[in-house]
Amino acid sequence: MVSSSVASPLLTLRYASLDDVAQDLDMVIQSCSEGEWAWDGASESEREGWQQFVQDPTSMPRSKVAGLAGKLQVAKGFSLSFALLSQSQDDGKEQKATVDVSAPTLSPEEAAKIKTALQIRSKEWQQDGIESLFLFDLLTTTQTLVADLPDQSQAETLDKASSEARPSKPSQAAPKHIELSRALFWSHHLKAPSKLKDFNNWCPELGIWGIVRVGYPGYLCFEGETSAVDEMVRRVKGLQWHAIQLRVQTAWNWTGEQWQHKESGRRSPMEQALLSCALAKGHPDNAFADKGGEGKVRTGCQMIENLGELVTRLKECGLAEDEIETVLGIHISG
Template identity: 30%
Template sequence: MSSLEWAECQLAEIELLTSMFPTREELEITDQLALAELRDFVEGSGSADSPPPSRPQFLIKQKLDTSDVILSCAYPSEYPSVLPEITVRCSDLSRAQQTQLHADLNTFLLENCQGEVCVLSAVDWVKENLQLFINKSVSAAATPKKETASPQSEKVFSRLWIYSHHIYNKTKRKNILEWSKELGLSGFSMPGKPGIVCVEGPQSACEEFWSRVKVLTWKKIMIRHREDIPLDRSGEDSRTVESIDSLRKFTGFEEAMFDPHGNRGNHMDLGQLYHFLNEKGCCDVFQIYFGIEGK
């Protein structure tokens, strides 16, 4: 599909949603400028050389039984050739159940709606399945947990090196910062193209971070490299048990920018990235990411 065809599909779906959810209490367009730019582009009064720079974003608000639920939606420029970014918010869901709901919703959309507009399908799916997740959440809360994590995972320090085709979205960048802080992880994230995230800390916390991040809508994301270090290595020699903090290479978690450049400022200076990694004692991972030795 061309940029114009993508834009036509997006505008048609928004107009359909507006007719189905006519009040602001049901549908709220959170970026009116982006919608105006999209309409100008489709109607030919905007620039024909490139698609509109902004992305339409909107909220669909529903009351399901006794639960209030909000679907926060954003269109990537290539939608519907790629899935939209949809986040479901509901105070009756635990964070773990919310993560699982997003994973199941994305699986459903990938299997049934790839290449087609799908926001209405997402709304219908949430209507049909939300109560199941709420029931699971209530049941899990009522059952006392004997342990919060696998005993084995608490004896392992992990460092995950995550690679993404790109990290542009402000919400994703905010989530990465907030989740790493919530889980007590150190490391850094480098937005732009490509996007890089490193998290380090208890293995269980690293796995929880990865489970949340990977279910977001990405063009491509993977764990490029991981390091798992047993904390209790006293069986190997007479050294004392190592602590989580003694193995960290980073202090806290930060978003790192390295001389952004390019048309949209989305490319970083990889030479500066290499020096940053070298200062942290992690320069070997540069070749793992990019297949070349850093300088």
């Protein structure tokens, strides 16, 4: 699926077909704000042709797609470059593309750390059910990594959400409990890049964990502080859907006595409560949370394409089998 080495390029992506390449690029481009994506080193006619390919991969001869390249600005002074390689001589269907990082404003240590993290993430794709949306996953991973850099304002997102969720306290006394809840949706389908972009933005904004299955049907799983989850439910219902159902919604009270963690003394009650959530277990955005109790807890949205991978993921989170069956609408054997 992917190979990497210390030499340039950073990563070589392996797509099953040109359709997968087009779908991945379409997801990325539609998730970008104006000016964040640019076709690289192309004439006007090439740019128009490549854009047409992304929207309809059958509309372009294969010979005109080779050489396709673009650059994605993730943050100021930080970008990902993408280049589709020429078709191999065996005329197989597999398509290769390269990805590299440009970070002239970062220190060599910071740039190396992000590159290593992206290489590690690429090795997790098969386990996490990422079958084709490679560049889109690298984009969301990089956004999380960039948010951890010292001078990034995004790093304050969860702190803001957590402080808004906490009750006002005239003294230093910790709250006796925090109400948490989980909401699980079924939808007829989930393919629109605009919706995926919303969930990628809303989960860290609201300070909740998200796991989303992309495809037919679509599934949306959210967990966190109750008022934040309620707000997510409101936003989800406010989007345009062919059909959507809130199939599971449950709430409970978290208290410090109910959850013991080796770093709990160094974290706020809200962070402890978020770490106790079922969806936090094994969540890719929770990767750095336990580093000596110093790393900030950062929530986010995990995208999964394969239904079987979603079932496995929810089981690993510890959700009850009847809860999983209720949201999926299928019987789980074994």
